[in-house]
Amino acid sequence: MQSSGTKINPGSILESYYKKPLYIILIFIWCLTSSCALKSGTGGLVSPDIPSNKEILRLEKKLKNQKDPAVTSPAATSNDRFRLALLYSHHKNPAPDFARAENLIKEYIKLNPDDRRLDDATYLLSLLQEINKTKQDCNEILQKENAKLKNENNDLSKENQKMKGIIEELKSLDIRLEEKRQHIE
Secondary structure: OOOOOOOOOHHHHHHHHHHHHHHHHHHHHHHHHHHOOEEOOOOOEEOOOOOOHHHHHHHHHHHHHOOOOOOOOHHHHHHHHHHHHHHHOOOOOOOOOHHHHHHHHHHHHHHOOOOOOHHHHHHHHHHHHHHHHHHHHHHHHHHHHHHHHHHHHHHHHHHHHHHHHHHHHHHHHHHHHHHHHHHHO
8 A cells, every 4th residue: 555645656766876876977077078178378278189290299399398397397297298198199199109108197197196187197097008008918919920820821831832843743744654655656
């Protein structure tokens, strides 16, 4: 029997159960995407949409020239490192350099242990390390497979040479047999 007027809808229990984690996920995604926007020299926000070689070269040159701490602030240097790591590892980069991005993120974390983006940087570092490890593992597998295929190719080439020799011997034998047959007739 139902109580007086309180009706429990099973859908509303599930709906309220999933709302809180959904909001947490949405806030987390918003935090991740908002931290990717960095201030540019013009004062606007720049998202690493499509990495260009010019931008990468500009930031590399800027980092190389930022050796003197009296000339530049550590914050500018760290922002450049973070931005450059994002550009090197960007999915639209035609020639991504995950190893360089990993090194830049390590430098960024070392120079900015209390930065607001430390969680993002640590997360990105773990992803880059996994990518580099997987890439290295794949390269090792491909090198082993390549060596195996080269050995098979060498073996098949040797066998092919043997077969060519046998064919030449058979041709020679066929010619001799034909000559003997003609002498007999």
